[in-house]
Every structure is written in structure tokens, then in C-alpha cells.
Amino acid sequence: GAGVSQSPSNKVTEKGKDVELRCDPISGHTALYWYRQSLGQGLEFLIYFQGNSAPDKSGLPSDRFSAERTGGSVSTLTIQRTQQEDSAVYLCASSPRHQTLTPGELFFGEGSRLTVL
Amino acid sequence: TQLLEQSPQFLSIQEGENLTVYCNSSSVFSSLQWYRQEPGEGPVLLVTVVTGGEVKKLKRLTFQFGDARKDSSLHITAAQPGDTGLYLCAGGGAGNNRKLIWGLGTSLAVNP
Numbered sequence: 001g002a003g004v005s006q007s008p009s010n011k012v013t014e015k016g017k018d019v020e021l022r023c024d025p026i027s028g029h030t031a032l033y034w035y036r037q038s039l040g041q042g043l044e045f046l047i048y049f050q051g052n053s054a055p056d057k058s059g060l061p062s063d064r065f066s067a068e069r070t071g072g073s074v075s076t077l078t079i080q081r082t083q084q085e086d087s088a089v090y091l092c093a094s095s096p097r098h099q100t101l102t103p104g105e106l107f108f109g110e111g112s113r114l115t116v117l
Numbered sequence: 118t119q120l121l122e123q124s125p126q127f128l129s130i131q132e133g134e135n136l137t138v139y140c141n142s143s144s145v146f147s148s149l150q151w152y153r154q155e156p157g158e159g160p161v162l163l164v165t166v167v168t169g170g171e172v173k174k175l176k177r178l179t180f181q182f183g184d185a186r187k188d189s190s191l192h193i194t195a196a197q198p199g200d201t202g203l204y205l206c207a208g209g210g211a212g213n214n215r216k217l218i219w220g221l222g223t224s225l226a227v228n229p
Contacts, residue, residue, distance in 0.1 A: 004159070042121075042219040043160075043205070091159050103148055103209040103217065108159025 002026065004109035006092050012115045013082055021077040021112045025094030033095070033106065034067055034077050038088040046090075049075065082116045089113050120144070121208055121220035129226040133195055138204055138223040141188040146208035146218075149182055149189045154203040154222070163191075196227045 005024040013019050025032050034046040045059040049069045060066070064082075069075040079086055090113075093106040124139045140149065148167040152160035164173050166182035166189065173180045177200075179192040193200055203224050209217040 040221070042221045043207075043217075045217070093159070103150065103165065105162045105165075106152075106160070106217075108161070110158050 004092055004094050004107050006090075006109035006112050008112055009110060010113045010115075012117065014117050015084060016081055018078065018080045019082055019114060021079075021090050021092075021114070023075045023077070023092030023094075023109060025073065025075070025092070026107055027073075029094035029096055029107070030072065031095040032069060032075050033093045034075070035091040035093065036088045037091055037111070043091065046077070079114075082114075084116045087114055087116045121206055121218050123204075123206060123220035123223050125223060126221070127224050127226075129228065130196055132197060132227055132229050134227075135192070135194050136196055136225070137190055137192045138225070139188065139190050140206035140208075140220055142208060142218075143187065144208070144218075145186050147186070147210050148208070149186075150207045150209070150217070151180055151189070151191055152205045152207065154205060155201075160203075160205055193225075196225075198227045198229050201225055201227050 004026055007022045011019055030051045032049040036044045036046055047060055047067045048056040064080045067077045089111040091108050091111045093108045095104050095106050122141045130136055148165055150165045151163045153163055154160040164180045166173055166180055169184045169186045171182045177194045181190050203222045205222045206220045207217040
């Protein structure tokens with residue numbers, strides 16, 4: 001497809017289990033972002049990848065969260081030992097490399113809804 | 118800490134009515150983006166405004182960036198059920214999407 005693809009679309013897990021969420025960005029987009037969206041909360045920045053640069057991990061809420069991006073394309077967000085407060089929609093977005101003075105458009109996937117029981 | 122406040126939080130109107138939603142901050146932003154998010158989908162960019170006082174129109178939607186670049190408004194004329202969704206504003210610095218500051222959104226329902 002031409003858009004950002006995320007999987008799974010829905011994930012129900014038990015507290016304490018690990019989960020992996022996948023994002024396949026738009027081909028050619030070198031910037032990739034992970035956000036978390038909880039009910040009543042805005043989009044919370046988690047992590048940012050740009051090309052071969054070191055990722056900006058400043059938004060990760062705890063060391064249980066990690067992400068990697070292989071080959072400058074697909075990214076995986078891993079949450080270890082999930083807690084109930086991790087329940088949210090996890091959104092991935094990609095953006096073209098070229099950024100001028102104006103922030104460019106973020107292209108979002110449909111999100112992965114995580115429910116931790 | 119930079120914050121963006123959106124108002125109203127919820128809005129339910131009848132088809133054909135006009136409405137305005139607001140995005141306010143005490144901070145100055147270099148640019149401001151408006152996105153619309155429908156249930157089960159990711160946000161989709163509607164517009165980016167960068168100049169104080171700038172007005173942009175997208176069919177029945179009119180976006181304005183405040184003169185001081187601290188606030189923005191979105192006006193919809195003759196709302197239609199297809200306008201239903203969550204409207205999010207995001208303020209940012211120059212060329213730096215990861216520093217975008219997001220509002221909580223205005224949830225709009227347009228009833229036929």
C-alpha cells in the first residue's frame with residue numbers, strides 16, 4: 001500500500017507480558033515517529049528516527065519501552081512487562097527527509113490499539 | 118512547558134451550521150498545523166500556517182494564525198456530517214516535527 005502500515009491493529013495482552021508493535025512507513029520517507037494517544041490525552045511523542053542518525057528517545061516513558069528501525073525502513077516498538085497504564089493507541093508516522101523552515105506533513109498509520117488486562 | 122489548549126473540547130451541531138474551534142497558547146510557535154482524525158484512523162494534515170495573521174482556506178474550512186503566533190482558529194461554514202472527527206492542532210519550531218506540541222483536540226459531531 002501507499003500509506004503507513006501498522007500491525008497489529010488491536011492487541012490484548014495480560015499484565016507482565018511483552019508486546020511488539022510494527023510500523024512500515026511510506027517508501028522513501030526517512031523520518032519515522034512513534035506517538036502514544038490515550039483517551040483524554042494529546043499525542044505523546046515517544047521516539048524519532050531520521051535516516052542513519054541516532055534516534056531521539058527522549059519521549060520514551062520508561063526503560064520498558066524500546067524501539068528499533070531496521071534498514072531505515074520498518075520499525076518495531078517493544079514494550080516489556082506491560083502495565084495497565086500502557087493501554088493506549090500507538091501511532092506511527094513518517095515524513096519525507098527534506099524539511100525546510102516549515103515542519104513537514106506527518107503521515108500517520110491507523111494505529112495499534114493496545115489493551116493490557 | 119509549552120502547552121496548546123483547544124476549545125471547545127466537544128461540539129455537537131446540526132448539518133448546515135457554522136462553527137469555530139480554537140487553539141491557544143501562551144507560547145509563540147514558528148508554525149501551527151491542524152489535523153483531523155476520524156475514529157480508528159490516524160490524524161490527517163489539513164493545513165500548516167507559518168506567518169502571523171495568515172489566513173488559509175480549504176473549501177469550507179478557514180484557518181487563521183494569530184498575529185502573535187500564539188493562537189489559531191478553525192472556522193467551518195455549513196458543516197456537513199463528513200466533517201465529523203477530532204480536530205487537533207500542533208505547534209512547532211522550524212523544520213522540527215519531533216518537537217511538535219499537540220493540543221488535546223476538539224471532538225466535532227455534525228448531525229444530519
